[in-house]
Amino acid sequence: MSKVAIIGGGASGIVAAIFAAKNNDVTVFCEQTFGKKLLVTGNGRCNLTNTKNFDKVYNQDINEYLEKFNYLDTIEFFNNLGLEIYVDEEGRVYPISNSAQSVVDVLLHKAQILNIHIKDHTKVESVKYGEKIQVITQDDIFNFDKVVISTGSTTQFLDDLHIEYKEFRPSLCALVTKQNTKRLSGLRLSNVLCKLEKDNKEYFEFGEVLFKDKGLSGICIFNLSSYLARSKNYNGKIFIDLLPKQTAEQTLQILTNRHKLNLGNAIDFMTGLFCREVNKYILSVCGISEDKVLTSNDIQKICATIKNLEFDIVDKYDNNQVKSGGINLEDLTQNFEHKKLKNIYFVGEVCDVDGLCGGYNLQWAFTSGKIAGESL
Numbered sequence: 271m272s273k274v275a276i277i278g279g280g281a282s283g284i285v286a287a288i289f290a291a292k293n294n295d296v297t298v299f300c301e302q303t304f305g306k307k308l309l310v311t312g313n314g315r316c317n318l319t320n321t322k323n324f325d326k327v328y329n330q331d332i333n334e335y336l337e338k339f340n341y342l343d344t345i346e347f348f349n350n351l352g353l354e355i356y357v358d359e360e361g362r363v364y365p366i367s368n369s370a371q372s373v374v375d376v377l378l379h380k381a382q383i384l385n386i387h388i389k390d391h392t393k394v395e396s397v398k399y400g401e402k403i404q405v406i407t408q409d410d411i412f413n414f415d416k417v418v419i420s421t422g423s424t425t426q427f428l429d430d431l432h433i434e435y436k437e438f439r440p441s442l443c444a445l446v447t448k449q450n451t452k453r454l455s456g457l458r459l460s461n462v463l464c465k466l467e468k469d470n471k472e473y474f475e476f477g478e479v480l481f482k483d484k485g486l487s488g489i490c491i492f493n494l495s496s497y498l499a500r501s502k503n504y505n506g507k508i509f510i511d512l513l514p515k516q517t518a519e520q521t522l523q524i525l526t527n528r529h530k531l532n533l534g535n536a537i538d539f540m541t542g543l544f545c546r547e548v549n550k551y552i553l554s555v556c557g558i559s560e561d562k563v564l565t566s567n568d569i570q571k572i573c574a575t576i577k578n579l580e581f582d583i584v585d586k587y588d589n590n591q592v593k594s595g596g597i598n599l600e601d602l603t604q605n606f607e608h609k610k611l612k613n614i615y616f617v618g619e620v621c622d623v624d625g626l627c628g629g630y631n632l633q634w635a636f637t638s639g640k641i642a643g644e645s646l
């Protein structure tokens with residue numbers, strides 16, 4: 271039986287601890303409390319994984335790991351802990367309580383059954399590598415045979431241990447636009463198609479966009495932000511098709527029919543198409559004053575704008591759900607042990623794996639945590 275330290279009581283660390291505890295004496299060091307970060311996930315509901323599409327949702331192919339622990343294994347793991355779950359129409363898996371606290375509760379219960387030592391409110395200050403690995407906190411020095419680092423996108427230990435990693439960059443975040451979106455702030459567009467143009471490539475997302483004071487948010491935008499996070503900067507262009515179910519021709523036909531109804535001036539013409547502020551915004555983008563009587567040329571302009579509402583992305587918002595970057599998987603064994611630092615393992619977000627919204631990031635945390643934990 272080895273003495274194992276898990277640094278970081280988040281999603282990956284907890285799962286690593288549970289699997290490691292079958293054969294080892296395990297201690298989890300939590301800067302805050304065990305599982306606290308999980309409480310904020312999925313808007314407090316914790317989107318555990320996804321039963322649908324795993325194709326192209328990560329920055330790289332991680333199938334060889336998912337083959338060892340995939341979404342079905344995650345569901346089975348949590349069911350065996352006593353957690354009841356449900357799957358929504360998008361394939362997102364949540365606890366039936368709709369409360370992330372239930373997830374933390376079953377994990378904590380299991381950790382207690384397995385006699386895992388949990389050190390809450392204990393920040394690890396440093397890790398000293400040697401035959402025994404020293405874990406140093408403010409008050410104590412502990413010796414371990416093996417250490418799992420599951421500290422998310424914290425760079426402290428990577429720097430201490432002189433480990434190479436790819437710079438961490440915010441992903442799944444709102445984006446700042448050059449265009450002033452203040453008057454649209456708080457408005458939500460549903461069922462729109464967003465296209466990101468970046469470095470001569472196009473990325474598409476269908477769903478919801480939320481306007482913020484200085485830009486765009488919502489799941490579509492979060493997902494598109496991940497492509498920017500993986501590139502050199504957060505500059506690009508996003509085009510929103512407000513009527514993706516209609517072709518440009520069909521949209522023009524709708525507008526032409528409305529034009530024939532003689533609805534009044536430009537703003538009267540727009541009323542009933544989208545919500546008031548969006549109607550006004552479209553007219554201002556087209557350079558058409560609200561009291562103008564529209565010409566067929568104006569109708570063409572409005573049609574083009576509806577199909578391609580353009581935003582220049584100039585930056586990101588500070589809050590993010592995940593960070594891209596981290597340790598290259600090639601520097602780790604199949605079990606996540608560092609190839610140059612025997613007995614030190616890295617799991618979860620600290621590895622260079624990031625996914626789109628929908629439960630994919632927690633799935634990675636669980637997959638890597640399980641594989642590493644079980645191998646100890």
Ligand SMILES: Cc1cc2nc3c(=O)[nH]c(=O)nc-3n(C[C@H](O)[C@H](O)[C@H](O)COP(=O)(O)OP(=O)(O)OC[C@H]3O[C@@H](n4cnc5c(N)ncnc54)[C@H](O)[C@@H]3O)c2cc1C
Nearest residue numbers: 278280281282301311312317394421422618619629631632
């Ligand atoms: C608001 C929000 C909502 C999210 N919702 C979802 C979702 O619904 N579904 C999904 O799949 N993903 C979601 N994510 C992403 C998901 O939370 C992460 O991918 C996942 O938590 C990463 O797990 P991890 O174990 O690698 O790191 P973390 O969960 O970040 O855990 C790292 C832990 O290490 C601790 N730590 C760091 N340094 C030290 C130290 N020196 N000493 C001791 N402890 C330390 C931290 O306090 C933290 O508890 C969300 C993220 C956010 C921010």
